[in-house]
Amino acid sequence: MRRLRPFGPAARIAASVAMLAVLLSRLHLSGLLPANHHSAVAFAYQLAVALAAYLAAGALDLDVGWTAILAFMPAVAIVQVLPLTVGGLGLREGAFILFLGPLGVSTSQAIALGLLVYFLNLAVSLLGAPAFAAGVRAQRAAS
Numbered sequence: 001m002r003r004l005r006p007f008g009p010a011a012r013i014a015a016s017v018a019m020l021a022v023l024l025s026r027l028h029l030s031g032l033l034p035a036n037h038h039s040a041v042a043f044a045y046q047l048a049v050a051l052a053a054y055l056a057a058g059a060l061d062l063d064v065g066w067t068a069i070l071a072f073m074p075a076v077a078i079v080q081v082l083p084l085t086v087g088g089l090g091l092r093e094g095a096f097i098l099f100l101g102p103l104g105v106s107t108s109q110a111i112a113l114g115l116l117v118y119f120l121n122l123a124v125s126l127l128g129a130p131a132f133a134a135g136v137r138a139q140r141a142a143s
Contacts (some may be wrong), residue, residue, distance in 0.1 A: 049073060056116045062109055064100060072099040092118060
């Protein structure tokens, strides 16, 4: 198995896609998008998350097709928000093991993919934290 290159092309693209997903959600929450675009933004966000997971799988040299990621990422997303663990740690990785195991992905590779997807989302979310904090302060000042 080839080692993950954190600044390789696939990792950079995955981070860019994740940042696009955060940007879409921020535009939606800020009210810059009309109210009737809720479904479009939600669909685009989920598609961006699936694309980031697909690119993360590619960065780990996993032979997982786009169709499999599109099929399993919604289920993984549902499982990881169950209030059983902190941040979905363990649940997400278990779901990847369950879904990707029959496709030839080993347990350690599925765990690595789950953790990489988690850390990508965490890193992109932390990039948006200052903007979120500034927005909260602006709302309090306006009140």
